Amino acid sequence: TTGSSSANSGSWTSFLKSIASFNGDLSSLTAPPFILSPTSLVEYSQYWAEHPDLLVAANQLPTPEQASSSTAEAMALKRAIAVTKWFISTLKSQYCSRNESMGSEKKPLNPFLGEVFVGKWETGGDVGETILASEQVSHHPPVTAYAVANGKNNVVLQGYNGITSSISTTSINIKQYGHALLNYQDLKETYLVTLPPLHIEGLITAAPFVELEGTSYIQASNGFYTVIEYSGRGWVSGKKNTFKARIFRDQLSSANKENASVTISGQWSGKSYIGKGGSTPHSKSSELFYDANAQPSEHLIVKPIEEQEPTESRRAWEKVAEAIRKSDYNLIHEEKSKIENEQRELRKKERETGHQWHTRWFDQKDYSNPEGKTDTNLETPDPFTNLTNLANLSIHNAPSGSLKKSKYDHGESKHWRFNLDKWKQDGMKI
Numbered sequence: 433t434t435g436s437s438s439a440n441s442g443s444w445t446s447f448l449k450s451i452a453s454f455n456g457d458l459s460s461l462t463a464p465p466f467i468l469s470p471t472s473l474v475e476y477s478q479y480w481a482e483h484p485d486l487l488v489a490a491n492q493l494p495t496p497e498q499a500s501s502s503t504a505e506a507m508a509l510k511r512a513i514a515v516t517k518w519f520i521s522t523l524k525s526q527y528c529s530r531n532e533s534m535g536s537e538k539k540p541l542n543p544f545l546g547e548v549f550v551g552k553w554e555t556g557g558d559v560g561e562t563i564l565a566s567e568q569v570s571h572h573p574p575v576t577a578y579a580v581a582n583g584k585n586n587v588v589l590q591g592y593n594g595i596t597s598s599i600s601t602t603s604i605n606i607k608q609y610g611h612a613l614l615n616y617q618d619l620k621e622t623y624l625v626t627l628p629p630l631h632i633e634g635l636i637t638a639a640p641f642v643e644l645e646g647t648s649y650i651q652a653s654n655g656f657y658t659v660i661e662y663s664g665r666g667w668v669s670g671k672k673n674t675f676k677a678r679i680f681r682d683q684l685s686s687a688n689k690e691n692a693s694v695t696i697s698g699q700w701s702g703k704s705y706i707g708k709g710g711s712t713p714h715s716k717s718s719e720l721f722y723d724a725n726a727q728p729s730e731h732l733i734v735k736p737i738e739e740q741e742p743t744e745s746r747r748a749w750e751k752v753a754e755a756i757r758k759s760d761y762n763l764i765h766e767e768k769s770k771i772e773n774e775q776r777e778l779r780k781k782e783r784e785t786g787h788q789w790h791t792r793w794f795d796q797k798d799y800s801n802p803e804g805k806t807d808t809n810l811e812t813p814d815p816f817t818n819l820t821n822l823a824n825l826s827i828h829n830a831p832s833g834s835l836k837k838s839k840y841d842h843g844e845s846k847h848w849r850f851n852l853d854k855w856k857q858d859g860m861k862i
């Protein structure tokens with residue numbers, strides 16, 4: 433931050449030098465205390481549902497029983513637009529929250545294996561209650577799996593996220609792995625959501641912030657297909673956090689942008705506009721689609737630390753978080769080492785006794801086996817194979833949104849899936 437004291441800027445310059453010799457593992461970088469966040473990465477799953485009303489909105493746009501095919505098409509497009517609006521609404525929470533609450537992007541605490549984070553949103557009305565289950569299912573490499581469930585509307589969002597990072601002269605470049613599956617059980621409709629690449633700007637001025645880039649997709653089981661392209665301040669648009677989303681009847685139609693049913697463009701952290709067809713809507717002449725600053729985010733309700741289990745994030749990291757808030761570097765190191773040593777001991781015992789760690793609410797499903805079509809141990813079949821085929825997306829563990837036949841379209845195809853039975857059997861208090 434511009435106001436950082438000389439000590440901070442001193443440690444920041446040495447930090448920037450350490451970035452120069454970056455080895456690809458962000459957690460290996462010793463970031464100066466003022467850039468450390470007291471929040472663990474396992475908490476970031478909550479950013480998927482800070483607008484629960486938008487998450488369930490599509491459920492309130494069902495196609496009437498005896499609808500004509502043109503009405504059915506119109507309703508399916510309305511739902512694709514509603515799901516796109518929900519997704520766009522998540523981006524400000526995902527990528528700007530730390531800037532708003534702490535003045536800049538920060539380095540999150542690196543979750544330990546089995547760390548969990550749970551909570552609920554109480555929205556009332558016809559939205560009702562929405563719950564969050566987030567679990568660190570892998571530590572090397574870090575992978576967070578999550579599920580968001582709204583009982584009143586029979587909606588379940590589940591997904592997982594991992595990243596790889598590389599360094600360029602002025603920014604840290606991040607590729608996201610994983611995806612989200614949004615299931616509207618009453619509509620018998622599912623949406624596959626991929627995650628865009630990002631980079632961290634502002635490192636030189638010690639005021640880092642996220643900018644999205646590249647492309648992400650939303651593929652509906654009814655065929656509708658959304659392509660979202662991201663750009664930032666340096667690009668033609670001139671504004672930070674810019675995006676353009678085009679919704680097509682199906683992936684094939686997206687070959688020509690003019691085939692778009694609707695086009696949405698603007699800033700995901702500000703205002704965006706929607707117009708019919710393939711042409712870019714301009715703020716003057718078009719209808720406002722979404723204003724990220726108009727609707728305040730709903731924050732998750734989390735039980736007090738004294739009621740939490742030892743593996744729940746805020747209880748586990750309480751002393752480290754306190755030390756970070758006091759910028760007491762020695763205490764941060766001391767309290768972090770306690771947690772790291774505990775984890776090392778656990779891993780050592782598992783190796784000695786041959787008891788491998790079992791994840792709590794998620795299973796890793798291998799899609800390389802031929803019967804990967806539907807998932808028996810979930811109440812709702814897992815339509816991932818079908819959705820990746822519809823969207824021409826790789827089913828392998830490739831960077832999120834990789835197309836079939838792209839250079840990453842090979843290797844393992846293991847994806848984390850929420851196990852509703854395990855969740856129901858678990859006595860976890862939300």
Ligand SMILES: CCC(=O)OC[C@H](C)CC[C@H]1O[C@H]2C[C@H]3[C@@H]4CC=C5C[C@@H](O)CC[C@]5(C)[C@H]4CC[C@]3(C)[C@H]2[C@@H]1C
Pocket residue numbers: 458459461463467476477479526527537538539540593595604606608632640642
């Ligand atoms: C370690 C180097 C360092 O401290 O650099 C200082 C800077 C804070 C940059 C590095 C960190 O920046 C953070 C931003 C984090 C992403 C923010 C949002 C999301 C979306 C969420 O759905 C999944 C996780 C993800 C991708 C976060 C991943 C971790 C990021 C890149 C943090 C960097 C360590």
